[in-house]
Amino acid sequence: MKGNLIIISSPSGGGKGTLIREILRTVPDIGYSVSYTTRKMRDGEVDGKDYIFVSEEKFRELIENGEFLEYATVHGNFYGTSVAQVQKEIAGERDIILEIDVQGASAVLKNLPEAVSIFILPPSFERLRERLIKRATEDLDDLALRLRNSFDEVKRFDEFKYAVINDDLETAANQLATIIIAERLNHTRQMTAIQCILDSFDD
Ligand code: 5GP
Secondary structure, eight states, X not given: OOOOEEEEEOGGGTTOHHHHHHHHHHSSSEEEOOOEEOSOOOTTOOBTTTXXXXXXXXXXXXXXXXXXXXXXXXXXXXXXXXXXXXXXHHHTTOEEEEEOOHHHHHHHHHHOTTSEEEEEEOSOHHXXXXXXXXXXXXXXXXXXXXXXXXXXXXXXXXXXXXXXXXXXXXXXXXXXXXXXXXXXXXXXXXXXXXXXXXXXXXX
16 A cells, blocks of 8 residues: 655645644654755744755756656745655655645646645635735745735646635644545555455455
8 A cells, every 4th residue: 555645735835834734743644745945944944844945056956867756936936846755655655745836736646646636725815915924934025926926826726636725723624634534545545455355255
């Protein structure tokens, strides 16, 4: 049995950090894909934990070496998913969360349609704007760019199998956990156990 690839996207990348931390804390056997990025490190972020922060030159070298499952330019910076990290987690029978943008999600789903895709929606544009302002991690230009980009991102919700509205954190975290756990019950993921049971019915 292999683990599931769980793709999670949201417009502007807004408001899903806390949600995902909650899932990693409460759902067993699940890992998080630490992306590479060329974006500047924010206060409080840890290299190797939040992202692997690299120069543009290094990022291009990683592209050349085929190190990415997918990569994209998002809000003016490069972001990419390490193919080695993902392979390691799913071979170890653990699920892995890919917190990536809509372009990355679409690229992964093209190659791996069996991946579980979830779109996290803010309750409204106004609430998204408030959250990004409160988070205060971007300068004004960057904030404006992220909000502008959210208009196109949000329209792509229907490329995802599931939608979760992130209004109340606890409710949204429960819904996300329910999806992840239900997807583990897909019979194709339980073939080894099912085969043993079927064998026991043989004359
Ligand atoms: P932030 O700079 O706020 O951490 O992330 C900005 C956006 O980049 C978010 O939408 C986030 O989901 C996306 N992102 C983070 N890592 C990756 C990645 O590896 N690939 C892609 N395509 N997008 C990513």
